[in-house]
Amino acid sequence: MPPANLHITIRFLGGVDSELVDRLADQLAATRGGGFEVEIGELGTFKRGRLVRVVWLGMRSGAEAATQLASRVEAACAAAGLPPEARTFQPHLTLARARSRDGDALPSLPDLPPLAAWRAQELVLYQSHLGRAGAVYEPLRVLRLD
Numbered sequence: 001m002p003p004a005n006l007h008i009t010i011r012f013l014g015g016v017d018s019e020l021v022d023r024l025a026d027q028l029a030a031t032r033g034g035g036f037e038v039e040i041g042e043l044g045t046f047k048r049g050r051l052v053r054v055v056w057l058g059m060r061s062g063a064e065a066a067t068q069l070a071s072r073v074e075a076a077c078a079a080a081g082l083p084p085e086a087r088t089f090q091p092h093l094t095l096a097r098a099r100s101r102d103g104d105a106l107p108s109l110p111d112l113p114p115l116a117a118w119r120a121q122e123l124v125l126y127q128s129h130l131g132r133a134g135a136v137y138e139p140l141r142v143l144r145l146d
Contacts, residue, residue: 001095005137008038008059008066008093010123011073011085018140020080025125025141027076035145036065039117040093043109051103056092057112062120066091069123069145097134121146 013021041060045052059066070089078084098104123145126137 001097002134005135006093006095007124007126007137008091008120010066010070010089011077013077013082016082020082021125021140024076024080025143027079028073028123029143031072031076033065033069033072033145035119035121036062036069037117038062038066038120040115043095043112044092045106048103051098051100052106053098053101053103054094055096055106055109056094059091059093061117063091066120073123119146 013024038059039061041058044056044058046054046056067089070091074085074089121144123143124139125141125143127140128135128137
């Protein structure tokens with residue numbers, strides 16, 4: 001993933017119209033829960049069978065606060081009439097995705113350098129534009145958590 005694309009996904013909405021995005025953003029802006037400290041933890045993967053589809057970093061700290069934020073977002077989505085998210089929320093920072101939909105073998109990876117903790121202060125609603133070079137994320141609304 002290019003550094004500009006690094007983010008912690010709280011909820012994927014899929015193809016929704018801009019009016020719904022605005023209503024969700026307005027509702028979430030009115031129910032702020034506060035920012036939180038994030039510290040990245042161990043490497044993990046999402047697999048399809050034995051093949052790796054996504055390589056990610058888990059959260060050493062901040063996972064509980066991110067899960068609470070995801071619950072607030074999920075409640076706002078339900079109130080807006082969106083179907084519930086079928087997958088259990090697992091806070092993580094995506095590092096890489098396999099080009100093949102089926103995944104690929106995980107290459108040997110170097111040890112991670114120590115990463116400083118930071119404060120998550122914003123919830124950004126993005127629109128993703130998919131292309132051959134990968135996704136380009138366009139921020140639609142930025143909501144302050146603090």
